[in-house]
Amino acid sequence: MSDTIRVHNPLPWPVIFTSEGHQLDGNSSAQGNLSDPVTKGLVDSGRVIVPSEAKPRYPIPLKPTKPAKTKEATDE
Numbered sequence: 001m002s003d004t005i006r007v008h009n010p011l012p013w014p015v016i017f018t019s020e021g022h023q024l025d026g027n028s029s030a031q032g033n034l035s036d037p038v039t040k041g042l043v044d045s046g047r048v049i050v051p052s053e054a055k056p057r058y059p060i061p062l063k064p065t066k067p068a069k070t071k072e073a074t075d076e
Contacts, residue, residue: 003033003035004032004033004034005012005031005032005033005034005043006029006030006031006032006033006049006050006051007024007029007030007031007032007039007042007043007048007049007050008028008029008048008049008050008051009024009025009026009027009028009029009047009048010027010048010049011026011027011047012027013026014025014026015042015048016038016048017030017032017035017038017039017042017048018032018033018036018038019036019038024048029051032048042050
């Protein structure tokens, strides 16, 4: 099972994010592994963040749909 995730450094200065000494520059992203204790510690503390996946947008209709016909009220 792979724990590879995308991590992002939201701060303007670099941070070492792996046990091997890989550096994540400020305001940048890279692939990290949650099985690495350094990466996991930074994610758990909030020093680096895991961006969420964007939800797909539904297309916006180009022309409005016709409103449903309503029954007119009568005063009887």
